[in-house]
Amino acid sequence: MFPLQTIGVPYPVAVTSLHQFRVFISVYELGSLTAAAEELGYAQPSISEQVRALEKSLGVSLFRRVGRGVVPTPEAEALRPYAEKTLAAADEARKAVQSIKAFETGTIRFGLFGGARFYGGAGLVADVLDRYPGVRVELIGQSSQEVQEDLRRGRLEAAIIAVSTLRVDGMRLTPIARDELVYVSADPAHLATPVTAHRLSMATLVMSDTSWQADDSSRQLLRAMLRETGRNPPSRIEVEDIETAVELAALGYADTVIPKGAALQLLPRLAPDAGWVSLRPATYDTYAVVHRANATLSPAAKLMIELATRRIQSVAEPLARKIIAPPEDRV
Numbered sequence: 001m002f003p004l005q006t007i008g009v010p011y012p013v014a015v016t017s018l019h020q021f022r023v024f025i026s027v028y029e030l031g032s033l034t035a036a037a038e039e040l041g042y043a044q045p046s047i048s049e050q051v052r053a054l055e056k057s058l059g060v061s062l063f064r065r066v067g068r069g070v071v072p073t074p075e076a077e078a079l080r081p082y083a084e085k086t087l088a089a090a091d092e093a094r095k096a097v098q099s100i101k102a103f104e105t106g107t108i109r110f111g112l113f114g115g116a117r118f119y120g121g122a123g124l125v126a127d128v129l130d131r132y133p134g135v136r137v138e139l140i141g142q143s144s145q146e147v148q149e150d151l152r153r154g155r156l157e158a159a160i161i162a163v164s165t166l167r168v169d170g171m172r173l174t175p176i177a178r179d180e181l182v183y184v185s186a187d188p189a190h191l192a193t194p195v196t197a198h199r200l201s202m203a204t205l206v207m208s209d210t211s212w213q214a215d216d217s218s219r220q221l222l223r224a225m226l227r228e229t230g231r232n233p234p235s236r237i238e239v240e241d242i243e244t245a246v247e248l249a250a251l252g253y254a255d256t257v258i259p260k261g262a263a264l265q266l267l268p269r270l271a272p273d274a275g276w277v278s279l280r281p282a283t284y285d286t287y288a289v290v291h292r293a294n295a296t297l298s299p300a301a302k303l304m305i306e307l308a309t310r311r312i313q314s315v316a317e318p319l320a321r322k323i324i325a326p327p328e329d330r331v
Contacts, residue, residue: 018090021083023050024062028080031069107136110304111147111159113287114209115242118262120311127307143212151292158291158301160308164220172293176309178284179316181218182263182276184246185255194280201229206254208245210238221283222257233257246270259285261315286319287312 026036027047037044055062062079063070072080108128112121116139125137141147144161151159152170163173183195183203195203200222209216222233236254239245243266245256250271258266263276289305291297297305 018087020050020054020057021087023047024054024076024083025080025087027051027063027070028072028076031071033070034068106300107138108300108304109138109140109156110301110308111141111150111156111161112139112308113144113147113160113162114142115162115259115262116141116160116308116312118242118259118265119287119315124304124308124311127311128303131303143209143215144217145212145215148290151290154292157295158289158297158305160287160305160312161290162217162285163288163290164217164224164286170293171290172295174289175286175319176289177287177312177316177318179259179261179287180278181221181257181283181285182260182278183255183257184249184263184267184271184274184276186250186252186271186274187255188275190255191275191277194278194282196280197225197229200257200279201226201231201234203234204236204254205234206237206239206245206248206256207233207235208239208242208256208258210240213238217285218257218259221285225279225281225283242266243270246274250274259316264315284317287316 023036023040026039027033030036030039033047033051034044037047040047051062058075058079060075061073062076063072116124121139125139128135128137140150140156141159141161144163147156147159147161148171150156160176163175183190183200185191190203207213207219209219213219219233226233237245237248239248242258242262245258246263246266247270248254249256250273257279260276267274267276289309291301
């Protein structure tokens with residue numbers, strides 16, 4: 001391939017239109033002015049005029065007549081890849097602008113773990129609407145397990161979930177924050193010292209997220225903590241939402257274990273006479289960005305990841321981002 005200037009084409013090239021390039025490519029590929037006119041939906045004289053205008057702007061002849069058709073000159077051969085690249089770049093620019101337009105007026109769907117409301121769920125929606133007032137926002141998920149299933153089925157593009165393990169088949173995880181699990185009680189005697197595995201195994205507890213208790217990340221962490229005692233977290237009462245668990249703890253029916261971020265928000269409002277204390281050893285839920293491996297994220301997904309990460313890290317302890325590839329991606 002020879003640069004345009006080596007074949008007598010002025011450089012930089014005089015201003016030409018994208019339409020002229022489209023006409024040129026059509027004539028080049030079809031070998032006929034008439035066929036190009038039919039393909040593009042113009043009269044044949046209009047096609048001839050556009051070719052002449054392009055030749056004039058470049059100072060070269062691009063086609064010569066052979067029978068009823070035309071064949072490209074060496075100058076046309078040299079121009080073709082540049083014209084194709086120009087048209088491709090213009091098409092990409094159009095798509096980029098259209099995607100932003102659709103982004104600003106479309107629906108943004110993003111997955112979040114069930115307790116995300118304690119880390120600024122309403123604030124996250126406000127962050128999005130402040131930037132893009134025309135969008136419709138859907139925050140999806142009652143639990144991290146539910147969100148993972150939606151990701152696997154393609155219902156969601158990306159999410160932030162709570163994980164007890166940084167290995168999820170077929171998914172790529174990026175830890176962004178962690179929050180301590182704390183023991184909540186209305187009995188000051190239960191809060192005198194950090195709660196050990198032995199003490200936890202003897203406690204009377206109300207636990208939330210009962211529908212997902214087998215896979216809930218907090219319960220998995222507690223089960224690991226209690227492994228040495230040979231017992232599972234001893235729940236007396238099972239409920240779905242953390243608010244109910246905190247209210248029951250405030251009434252003295254049972255104690256509970258919840259993330260510290262939730263405790264800081266809920267205790268002053270729902271259980272002002274209750275308090276919290278750390279577990280021993282300190283135990284943390286990890287929050288991670290997750291999406292399908294090898295996925296190319298849309299601008300909407302990237303925006304939600306950025307804004308949600310900022311919100312969660314303002315409440316929980318930030319973690320340095322480190323991408324965790326799924327096992328099949330690692331050599």
